[in-house]
Amino acid sequence: MTGIEFASQPQSVASENAAAESPLILPPVSPKRLSVSAYSGSDCDPEVQFNLRTSGVALHDELQFELTEERKLREKAESELCEMKSKAKDIRQRWKLAARELNKIQRQGQGSGFYQVTDNYLIDLITRLRYNIRNIAIQYFSEPLDRVRRPLENSVLYATLESTTPGSDKFFEYLLSSAQRPKIIQAFFWNVLVDDVFNRFRWAGRGSRSMWKLYSILKPDTEGKTYLNPEAEKRFHVWRANTVGLLLDSMTRELSHEVDEEVQQWKAKTIDQVEAVIYWYRSPDSEGYQEEFLRILDEALELDKEISRQVTGVRFLFHEQESNPVFDPSMMELEKDEKVSGGKQKVSLVTSPAVVKRGKSTGESFNEATLLLRMEVTCEDPRR
Secondary structure, three states: HHHHHHHHHHHHHHHHHHHHOOOOOOOOOOOHHHOOHHHOOOOHHHHHHHHOOOOOHHHHHHHHHHHHHHHHHHHHHHHHHHHHHHHHHHHHHHHHHHHHHHHHHHHHHOOOOOEEEOOOHHHHHHHHHHHHHHHHHHHHOOOOOOOOOOOOOOOOHHHHHHOOOOOOOOOHHHHHHHHHHHHHHHHHHHHHHHOOOOOOHHHHOOOHHHHHHHHHHHHOOOOOOOOOOOHHHHHHHHHHHHHHHHHOOOOOHHHHHHHHHHHHHHHHHHHHHHHHHHHOOOOOOOOOOHHHHHHHHHHHHHHHHHHHHHEEEEEEEEEOOOHHOOOOOOOOOOOOOOOOOOOEEOEEEEOOOEEEOOOOOOOOOOOOEEEOEEEEEEEOOOOO
């Protein structure tokens, strides 16, 4: 018996050591044990029970609210994505249609020797430019500002800004209003393009100076005249289209590189001149603004090249505001957020010009004018 007792002692000690070295493993705690009901015993303060239940309900409501808001944001994003896809599809279809029409007309007009473009093609180019100008104006110029300065009157483009509301300081009232500011910015950008890009042949680099000088000398004087000589118009535009064609054909790779450098310098100068006028009215967070404005200049240069190389006369028209014009639906359309209220509405601002074409791409019918796009206007008072 004694041997048995002594033999069992080492086993007992080993078991005790193993138990001491092994980690203590507890059974998993059920989540139910942590619920509020665990505190429902008689030893728990009723006020504590109430506070726990209340905080639990509040947390549930807060999470439910956040979930609802997240769902709304997701649904809105999905809706906007679908809308953008639909617009992109529509634009692609219109471009394909315009390309087919252009190819058809070019085949038909090969005998005339003129570069052919369709009305739809020009309308699409100008509509895209309008869209991008409106977007940049809204995105970067619609935030409330802490302090607004008056534009520098000695800046190069101050007169261009002033010309948007001739004879008045209304342009500054538009700049003061965060809601109305994008409209005057659109008008300013369009005036810059009409004054300094279209019919200026900037895409030709240094050649633009000589081309524009000849253009200015030979252009028929039709300003303020009701009488128009169709034959004189035709001869002038045929000369312009043929000369531009020769200019484009003469651009070798080396010359194109020089032209590109000249164009880049002009774009940099234009950005500086525009900034000197509207810098104070741009949103503090303007990352990407310069790239988008450069894209607008590139689109305007490409549009001017397309217009210059075809034979029809294309004009961008702002109405004469001194005549105190009223809204004319045949020549004008209101900004997207405005509605016709009836009666004779006074036009306060032209945000983008009308586009009128004279003649056909085949070199005929210069006695006929076609309205390609109506001017976009606002009748709202800037102080509203």
